[in-house]
Amino acid sequence: xxxxxxxxxxxxxxxxxxxxxxxxxxxxxxxxxxxxxxxxxxxxxxxxxxxxxxxxxxxxxxxxxxxxxxxxxxxxxxxxxxxxxxxxxxxxxxxxxxxxxxxxxxxxxxxxxxxxxxxxxxxxxxxxxxxxxxxxxxxxxxxxxxxxxxxxxxxxxxxxxxxxxxxxxxxxxxxxxxxxxxxxxxxxxxxxxxxxxxxxxxxxxxxxxxxxxxxxxxxxxxxxxxxxxxxxxxxxxxxxxxxxxxxxxxxxxxxxxxxxxxxxxxxxxxxxxxxxxxxxxxxxxxxxxxxxxxxxxxxxxxxxxxxxxxxxxxxxxxxxxxxxxxxxxxxxxxxxxxxxxxxxxxxxxxxxxxxxxx
Amino acid sequence: xxxxxxxxxxxxxxxxxxxxxxxxxxxxxxxxxxxxxxxxxxxxxxxxxxxxxxxxxxxxxxxxxxxxxxxxxxxxxxxxxxxxxxxxxxxxxxxxxxxxxxxxxxxxxxxxxxxxxxxxxxxxxxxxxxxxxxxxxxxxxxxxxxxxxxxxxxxxxxxxxxxxxxxxxxxxxxxxxxxxxxxxxxxxxxxxxxxxxxxxxxxxxxxxxxxxxxxxxxxxxxxxxxxxxxxxxxxxxxxxxxxxxxxxxxxxxxxxxxxxxxxxxxxxxxxxxxxxxx
Amino acid sequence: xxxxxxxxxxxxxxxxxxxxxxxxxxxxxxxxxxxxxxxxxxxxxxxxxxxxxxxxxxxxxxxxxxxxxxxxxxxxxxxxxxxxxxxxxxxxxxxxxxxxxxxxxxxxxxxxxxxxxxxxxxxxxxxxxxxxxxxxxxxxxxxxxxxxxxxxxxxxxxxxxxxxxxxxxxxxxxxxxxxxxxxxxxxxxxxxxxxxxxxxxxxxxxxxxxxxxxxxxxxxxxxxxxxxxxxxxxxxxxxxxxxxxxxxxxxxxxxxxxxxxxxxxxxxxxxxxxxxxxxxxxxxxxxxxxxxxxxxx
Numbered sequence: 001x002x003x004x005x006x007x008x009x010x011x012x013x014x015x016x017x018x019x020x021x022x023x024x025x026x027x028x029x030x031x032x033x034x035x036x037x038x039x040x041x042x043x044x045x046x047x048x049x050x051x052x053x054x055x056x057x058x059x060x061x062x063x064x065x066x067x068x069x070x071x072x073x074x075x076x077x078x079x080x081x082x083x084x085x086x087x088x089x090x091x092x093x094x095x096x097x098x099x100x101x102x103x104x105x106x107x108x109x110x111x112x113x114x115x116x117x118x119x120x121x122x123x124x125x126x127x128x129x130x131x132x133x134x135x136x137x138x139x140x141x142x143x144x145x146x147x148x149x150x151x152x153x154x155x156x157x158x159x160x161x162x163x164x165x166x167x168x169x170x171x172x173x174x175x176x177x178x179x180x181x182x183x184x185x186x187x188x189x190x191x192x193x194x195x196x197x198x199x200x201x202x203x204x205x206x207x208x209x210x211x212x213x214x215x216x217x218x219x220x221x222x223x224x225x226x227x228x229x230x231x232x233x234x235x236x237x238x239x240x241x242x243x244x245x246x247x248x249x250x251x252x253x254x255x256x257x258x259x260x261x262x263x264x265x266x267x268x269x270x271x272x273x274x275x276x277x278x279x280x281x282x283x284x285x286x287x288x289x290x291x292x293x294x295x296x297x298x299x300x301x302x303x304x305x306x307x308x309x310x311x312x313x314x315x316x317x318x319x320x321x322x323x324x325x326x327x328x329x330x331x332x333x334x335x336x337x338x339x340x341x342x343x344x345x346x347x348x349x350x351x352x353x354x355x356x357x358x
Numbered sequence: 359x360x361x362x363x364x365x366x367x368x369x370x371x372x373x374x375x376x377x378x379x380x381x382x383x384x385x386x387x388x389x390x391x392x393x394x395x396x397x398x399x400x401x402x403x404x405x406x407x408x409x410x411x412x413x414x415x416x417x418x419x420x421x422x423x424x425x426x427x428x429x430x431x432x433x434x435x436x437x438x439x440x441x442x443x444x445x446x447x448x449x450x451x452x453x454x455x456x457x458x459x460x461x462x463x464x465x466x467x468x469x470x471x472x473x474x475x476x477x478x479x480x481x482x483x484x485x486x487x488x489x490x491x492x493x494x495x496x497x498x499x500x501x502x503x504x505x506x507x508x509x510x511x512x513x514x515x516x517x518x519x520x521x522x523x524x525x526x527x528x529x530x531x532x533x534x535x536x537x538x539x540x541x542x543x544x545x546x547x548x549x550x551x552x553x554x555x556x557x558x559x560x561x562x563x564x565x566x567x568x569x570x571x572x573x574x575x576x577x578x579x580x581x582x583x584x585x586x587x588x589x590x591x592x593x594x595x596x597x598x599x600x601x602x603x604x605x606x607x608x609x610x611x612x613x614x615x616x617x618x619x620x621x622x623x624x625x626x627x628x629x630x631x632x633x634x635x636x
Numbered sequence: 637x638x639x640x641x642x643x644x645x646x647x648x649x650x651x652x653x654x655x656x657x658x659x660x661x662x663x664x665x666x667x668x669x670x671x672x673x674x675x676x677x678x679x680x681x682x683x684x685x686x687x688x689x690x691x692x693x694x695x696x697x698x699x700x701x702x703x704x705x706x707x708x709x710x711x712x713x714x715x716x717x718x719x720x721x722x723x724x725x726x727x728x729x730x731x732x733x734x735x736x737x738x739x740x741x742x743x744x745x746x747x748x749x750x751x752x753x754x755x756x757x758x759x760x761x762x763x764x765x766x767x768x769x770x771x772x773x774x775x776x777x778x779x780x781x782x783x784x785x786x787x788x789x790x791x792x793x794x795x796x797x798x799x800x801x802x803x804x805x806x807x808x809x810x811x812x813x814x815x816x817x818x819x820x821x822x823x824x825x826x827x828x829x830x831x832x833x834x835x836x837x838x839x840x841x842x843x844x845x846x847x848x849x850x851x852x853x854x855x856x857x858x859x860x861x862x863x864x865x866x867x868x869x870x871x872x873x874x875x876x877x878x879x880x881x882x883x884x885x886x887x888x889x890x891x892x893x894x895x896x897x898x899x900x901x902x903x904x905x906x907x908x909x910x911x912x913x914x915x916x917x918x919x920x921x922x923x924x925x926x927x928x929x930x931x932x933x
Binding site: 059063065067131135137138139141142143145146147149150153154156157256257260263267271308309310311313314317318320321324325328 | 671672724725728730731732734735738739742746747748749750754855859863866867870903904906907910911917918921
């Protein structure tokens with residue numbers, strides 16, 4: 001192995017801090033100067049990176065196949081919206097039935113609202129996870145899907161709290177590039193940290209063989225719920241950020257197609273790779289927007305070609321099928337980006353033998 | 359609960375109470391599945407430090423006994439005791455924490471994890487730093503991770519797997535996978551180790567190595583070992599005593615010599631009327 | 637609630653229950669043999685209605701022919717899906733097959749949207765089914781008798797096939813263990829294909845009945861009935877055909893009765909099935925008629 005000079009830890013910290021500061025300066029500048037369309041897409045990228053990491057934690061790293069993510073996003077979105085909207089707007093929006101006390105008169109700042117969203121979705125995550133976690137594979141999938149649907153149906157019906165099917169409008173547009181990418185970076189940091197600890201190993205052990213993991217002393221209830229609740233919290237905050245980005249939400253946004261989209265991002269990138277998730281979440285978000293063009297009528301060479309609604313999702317479904325049938329490990333499999341790997345590649349000594357490296 | 363952190367005490371003098379208290383005992387353990395009785399009134403006394411065998415024809419109920427002792431199954435009746443403490447019906451992870459570890463008939467490794475990580479998972483249950491400390495990378499956690507890495511490396515060294523610690527577990531050849539499973543079980547610092555057909559699928563040379571390994575770890579880690587095995591060479595070679603099961607009933611108990619001469623055992627293995635060959 | 641209203645609701649409940657039962661059978665048969673939730677089953681149901689629709693509307697076939705052709709085409713579709721999306725993943729981890737099923741489901745729903753358009757279409761209802769009958773103050777049409785009757789006949793036929801024929805024996809053998817079944821000379825692949833064909837054909841019958849009953853079809857109509865009918869299959873005991881039928885009836889009947897007795901909860905109608913699912917999985921995970929299964933260690 002090539003000789004490595006030890007890098008002074010303070011230098012590493014300095015470089016990372018410097019990079020972060022630079023990154024956020026660029027984002028601040030961009031928020032003001034880039035066009036609204038680009039900013040919106042970049043915001044969505046950041047948000048979906050965080051949400052998809054949440055899904056990957058639960059489904060990929062811990063092997064608990066949950067289809068409930070749309071439900072947790074809904075919980076987070078509504079929590080944040082109801083806390084950040086001004087009382088005046090709430091009064092206007094809740095014209096069928098007024099919003100209950102004390103929600104109708106309070107207005108919080110964005111950060112406390114997001115933290116509250118994390119707490120509430122974490123609690124809901126536990127309520128869903130605790131009973132569901134004993135099921136394996138398909139049953140867990142259908143149960144969590146059921147819970148997500150129940151959440152949506154409840155939200156559609158409890159009009160004095162959520163305004164029912166009408167949804168919420170006039171949500172203050174707090175979300176900007178700093179928030180959404182700050183969220184993404186926090187999620188990445190949390191995931192990287194977790195996977196480096198003994199808890200992360202325990203989660204992966206559960207994924208590989210939960211019977212053996214339990215026999216080695218890993219408490220399944222605690223660890224599965226850990227993954228489940230953390231995943232729900234990440235989805236909840238992501239949902240909150242989403243709500244304050246697009247400024248209107250309604251229960252119909254949080255249906256199975258949303259879960260499918262996030263799932264697809266995770267599968268394409270590799271269920272078990274943080275790097276893969278980051279890349280594919282951003283890539284798919286951009287592609288989604290780009291493909292929106294497929295669904296709108298366009299004029300090419302003087303001919304009006306009608307848009308084909310649904311075509312976007314057909315393309316993505318086909319992409320998912322191709323990946324799952326031919327490249328089931330996704331883009332990155334369970335490998336991660338690492339400086340070591342880059343150095344080896346550069347030196348032309350890439351003997352990355354996946355049967356040997358962990 | 360049982361403090362078994364002393365299991366690595368090589369001197370073997372844990373100050374254990376009277377020699378009468380068995381490390382592992384089954385008292386009238388019965389297991390019924392619907393109409394089928396897999397194990398009926400099973401009794402077992404494994405003395406501390408013993409290398410004890412559990413043998414019998416296929417389907418006799420041996421793995422069922424293991425599953426009961428390790429907490430995978432809750433017996434329909436009876437009790438399992440570890441050094442006199444009742445551990446019947448505890449969940450597998452609590453059983454592991456009490457000091458009983460096991461391997462599996464069809465090797466159950468964490469296939470996508472490295473060899474080292476497999477062993478590290480075994481160390482997870484003895485962690486002292488909590489989740490918050492881990493997530494914040496506080497000193498106690500970092501020190502513990504370093505310690506765990508060292509312990510795991512040492513364990514792999516002693517088992518003979520040091521050179522492959524960064525290989526994916528699924529890449530190992532069969533014989534070494536079995537060793538890894540044993541190393542992982544040892545990482546949980548057990549007092550009692552259950553080995554389910556560890557010699558299955560091994561050639562004679564590997565089997566010899568295995569036999570040496572088992573007696574070695576019993577001595578070095580002050581373990582009590584209960585062994586299910588079909589390979590008679592292993593059983594007769596290293597077990598000090600054994601129990602023979604057939605269709606859920608105990609048909610014999612004793613030393614290898616006694617068992618080899620036992621007519622009921624011969625009949626159960628070979629069918630009626632066969633003459634035993636010594 | 638008067639007797640008439642109750643009977644009216646009961647008639648609706650029996651109809652819906654039969655439709656759910658027909659769909660649930662397909663789920664339970666596939667799950668029994670492949671241990672896979674065929675997420676695409678709801679979409680197979682949806683597409684069968686469009687087959688029938690195009691048969692009558694575009695190809696101007698007499699409805700008897702159109703319906704039979706639709707059933708046959710749907711059965712073929714089921715077999716094709718199995719070959720393309722599930723068979724290649726037979727040895728892959730279960731999660732891959734599950735993702736594939738979800739992908740197929742989503743793909744078909746959106747393909748339907750693209751090909752058929754999002755606007756609901758009106759299903760052709762032959763007048764013979766619309767002949768009104770009045771019974772004890774309740775006004776129904778002939779269809780309300782045809783549906784449960786047809787379901788019962790099909791159930792008897794299915795039980796005959798599964799329990800009294802060699803094909804059925806092959807299917808049941810494959811449910812237990814592929815390798816053992818193969819050693820016994822069972823063509824497992826063929827058994828699986830037949831399972832899909834039968835399940836899809838029954839879904840098609842359900843789809844056509846649905847079209848006759850509710851008159852409106854759209855590409856997204858498969859999602860909810862699909863989920864509910866899987867739940868019905870679980871409720872009755874997954875892998876058990878009678879259980880699926882029982883589950884389907886109870887769920888369909890229950891859904892109607894919930895709205896009838898508690899009109900204030902009408903908005904929660906779709907949640908009913910999910911609540912049932914969670915309760916049954918907590919209380920008796922093997923379902924009403926299911927038998928216990930253990931994880932082998």
